[in-house]
Amino acid sequence: MADMTGFGLVLGMLADSWGRVAMQVGADTRSLLRRVAARIAAERPGGADWDARNELVEVLSAVLPDDDPLLPVLRAARRGTAVDDVALVSRRLLEEMDGLEVAGDVIGPQEVEFWAERRLLKAPALSEDDLVALGLDPDDPDLILLRRPDGGGQWPEFQFSTDGSPIPLVRYINAFLEAADDPWGAADWWLCPNAWLEGRIPSQALGRLDDAVLVSAARAVDPGV
Structure with a gap:
């Protein structure tokens, strides 16, 4: 099990930069990230969907370009047992996701590899x-x-x-x-x-x-x- 120390910071930065992030990934990845964010937004106070939190970090770490400013924050997130209430900030992220329309897809080699490995692991x-x-x-x-x-x-x-x-x-x-x-x-x-x-x-x-x-x-x- 893993909560991320500073996980609220990860979600907040993702919400603030969603317009930029969304332009760097394909529709399948955007859809996956939204589903995971919705699970986190549904967390009850004092509880945590560990799988969803970890999946969001793992997906972003796999698909973002190596120079993306979100990556150092993701790498600094430490695995622990503390539970922070991030449902509110996740709902703000969902609003950003739902409010942005993206024309076309830009899918990089890291994202292609991510989806290929995900398929093979199934x-x-x-x-x-x-x-x-x-x-x-x-x-x-x-x-x-x-x-x-x-x-x-x-x-x-x-x-x-x-x-x-x-x-x-x-x-x-x-x-x-x-x-x-x-x-x-x-x-x-x-x-x-x-x-x-x-x-x-x-x-x-x-x-x-x-x-x-x-x-x-x-x-x-x-x-x-």
């Missing part, structure tokens, strides 16, 4: 406890490990057979997708439609297409492999 996955219970090594470099914003890890479920053992073909393909060094890129390959496979999703094609076809599709990422 895929069914096993936890470290799950792997340990199955007698598997969480440090296996040929298994895709995705790190969540909270620091925890998850292993996409498609990598494992019904009895919990790693699928040899997946480990083989992960190895030359360099999953240990680029787990997000490897997960994206497995979980997104693949043009080489005529739009099929590789993870859903396991056991339905010949292994050699999937290997060839993976090799197409780097023909020199």
Whole structure:
């Protein structure tokens, strides 16, 4: 659980600078930030929606440009247990959000990466406890490990057979997708439609297409492999 010391300051600065911030992010991010702000505005005195507070900080930290003046305030927010009443300032933020119309979207590479990782983290996955219970090594470099914003890890479920053992073909393909060094890129390959496979999703094609076809599709990422 985490409240942010000075979290009211974060919300106040965001309200004051919403016009600038809104012009730097896309519609999906603006919509997400508004939903989170609404949850915070609904907090009761003496209580806190820890998940919403943390999510607002995590989203802003992920999508804002490196030189944005809000970032030092976000970085200085300390995790603690104190509860400050921020519903009022959050309602002011909502008024700023609802009162501004933004024409068009400016989506930077950090924001693209944020939404891609958010999508991949929604895929069914096993936890470290799950792997340990199955007698598997969480440090296996040929298994895709995705790190969540909270620091925890998850292993996409498609990598494992019904009895919990790693699928040899997946480990083989992960190895030359360099999953240990680029787990997000490897997960994206497995979980997104693949043009080489005529739009099929590789993870859903396991056991339905010949292994050699999937290997060839993976090799197409780097023909020199």
